[in-house]
Amino acid sequence: MNTSPWNKQKVLEVLRDAGVNPTSQRVEIGYALFSSCAHLSAEEIMQRVNADYPVVSKATVYNTLGLFAEHALVREVIVEPGKVFYDPNVSAHYHFYYVDSGDLIDIPASSLEISNLPELPPDTEIERVDVVIRIRRRSTH
Amino acid sequence: MNTSPWNKQKVLEVLRDAGVNPTSQRVEIGYALFSSCAHLSAEEIMQRVNADYPVVSKATVYNTLGLFAEHALVREVIVEPGKVFYDPNVSAHYHFYYVDSGDLIDIPASSLEISNLPELPPDTEIERVDVVIRIRRRSTH
DNA sequence: ATATGTGCAAAGGTTTTGCAGGCTG
DNA sequence: CAGCCTGCAAAACCTTTGCACATAT
Numbered sequence: 001m002n003t004s005p006w007n008k009q010k011v012l013e014v015l016r017d018a019g020v021n022p023t024s025q026r027v028e029i030g031y032a033l034f035s036s037c038a039h040l041s042a043e044e045i046m047q048r049v050n051a052d053y054p055v056v057s058k059a060t061v062y063n064t065l066g067l068f069a070e071h072a073l074v075r076e077v078i079v080e081p082g083k084v085f086y087d088p089n090v091s092a093h094y095h096f097y098y099v100d101s102g103d104l105i106d107i108p109a110s111s112l113e114i115s116n117l118p119e120l121p122p123d124t125e126i127e128r129v130d131v132v133i134r135i136r137r138r139s140t141h
Numbered sequence: 142m143n144t145s146p147w148n149k150q151k152v153l154e155v156l157r158d159a160g161v162n163p164t165s166q167r168v169e170i171g172y173a174l175f176s177s178c179a180h181l182s183a184e185e186i187m188q189r190v191n192a193d194y195p196v197v198s199k200a201t202v203y204n205t206l207g208l209f210a211e212h213a214l215v216r217e218v219i220v221e222p223g224k225v226f227y228d229p230n231v232s233a234h235y236h237f238y239y240v241d242s243g244d245l246i247d248i249p250a251s252s253l254e255i256s257n258l259p260e261l262p263p264d265t266e267i268e269r270v271d272v273v274i275r276i277r278r279r280s281t282h
Numbered sequence: 283a284t285a286t287g288t289g290c291a292a293a294g295g296t297t298t299t300g301c302a303g304g305c306t307g
Numbered sequence: 308c309a310g311c312c313t314g315c316a317a318a319a320c321c322t323t324t325g326c327a328c329a330t331a332t
Contacts, residue, residue: 111259118252
C-alpha cells in the first residue's frame with residue numbers, strides 16, 4: 001500500500017475539482033508541491049519536477065504556480081524582495097520567518113489573535129491578511 | 142522661513158547620527174525619501190533624485206536604501222514579488238495594501254492589536270512583525 | 283476550420299556583485 | 308602609500324510576455 005496521502009491520480013482530481021485543466025506539467029508541479037510538507041520556492045519546485053530529466057520549463061513553473069494561487073490551491077508567501085514561497089497550506093495561518101536561514105514556519109490561525117482591526121477604506125473588502133513574524137537567532141552578548 | 146521639516150543639512154545630521162557616512166549621494170537620496178510622506182519604490186526615489194540631471198545611479202539607490210534599512214532609517218515593505226516600498230516611518234505600524242492599484246496606506250500600531258502570540262522558537266528574538274492587510278475594491282454584483 | 287488553451291524561449295524588470303577610483307590615517 | 312570606503316557598470320537573478328503549437332468544437 002501507499003503510505004503517502006498524495007499520488008498523481010489524486011493531484012489530477014484535485015486540479016480538476018478546482019477548475020484547472022490537469023495537464024501533465026500541472027500534475028507534476030502539483031505533485032511536487034503537495035507531496036512536500038515544506039515551503040518551497042519556485043526554483044526548488046522546478047528542481048524537484050526536473051530531477052531526473054527535463055519535464056517543465058521555468059516559465060511554466062511560474063505560470064502554473066500563479067494559476068494554482070488564483071484557484072486557491074496554493075498560497076504565496078512573500079518574505080523578501082524576489083523571494084516567494086509557495087505554501088500548500090491554504091487555510092488561514094501566519095508565519096515565523098528566520099531572517100538568517102530563510103526558513104519559514106507555520107503559525108496556526110488559532111495561535112494568534114488580531115483585534116481592533118481598523119475600518120476598511122470605503123467599498124473595499126479584505127482579500128487576505130498576511131502576518132510574518134521576522135525572527136533571528138538571539139545574539140550572544 | 143522654511144515650512145518643511147526637512148532640508149539637506151538636517152538629512153546630513155540624521156545620517157551622521159545613525160552612523161552612516163553622509164556622502165552627497167546619500168544626502169540626496171535621504172532628502173528625497175524623508176521629505177516625501179509617501180511610500181516610494183526605488184525607481185520613484187531615483188526619478189526624484191535625478192529629476193533635473195543625473196546625480197546617482199540605480200545601483201547606488203538600491204545600495205543606499207539597503208544601508209538605510211540596516212541603520213533603521215527606513216523600513217522595507219514587501220508586498221509583491223519584486224515590489225518593495227521604502228517607508229520613512231520606522232515606528233511600529235502596519236499596512237493596508239490595495240491589490241488593484243498598488244497603493245499602500247499606514248495603519249497606526251494603536252489601531253490593531255495582536256495577542257496570543259505563540260512562543261518563539263528557542264534562542265530567537267523578534268526582529269519585526271509585518272502585517273499587510275490586502276484589500277480590493279468590492280466587486281459590484 | 284475556427285476558437286480556445288498551453289508551454290516555453292525570449293524579453294523585461296529588479297537587485298546584487300565586482301571592481302576602479304577616491305579618501306584617510 | 309596601504310587599507311578601507313564608495314559609487315556604478317555590468318552581471319545575475321526572478322518573473323512576465325508573446326507567440327507557436329496543440330486541443331477541442
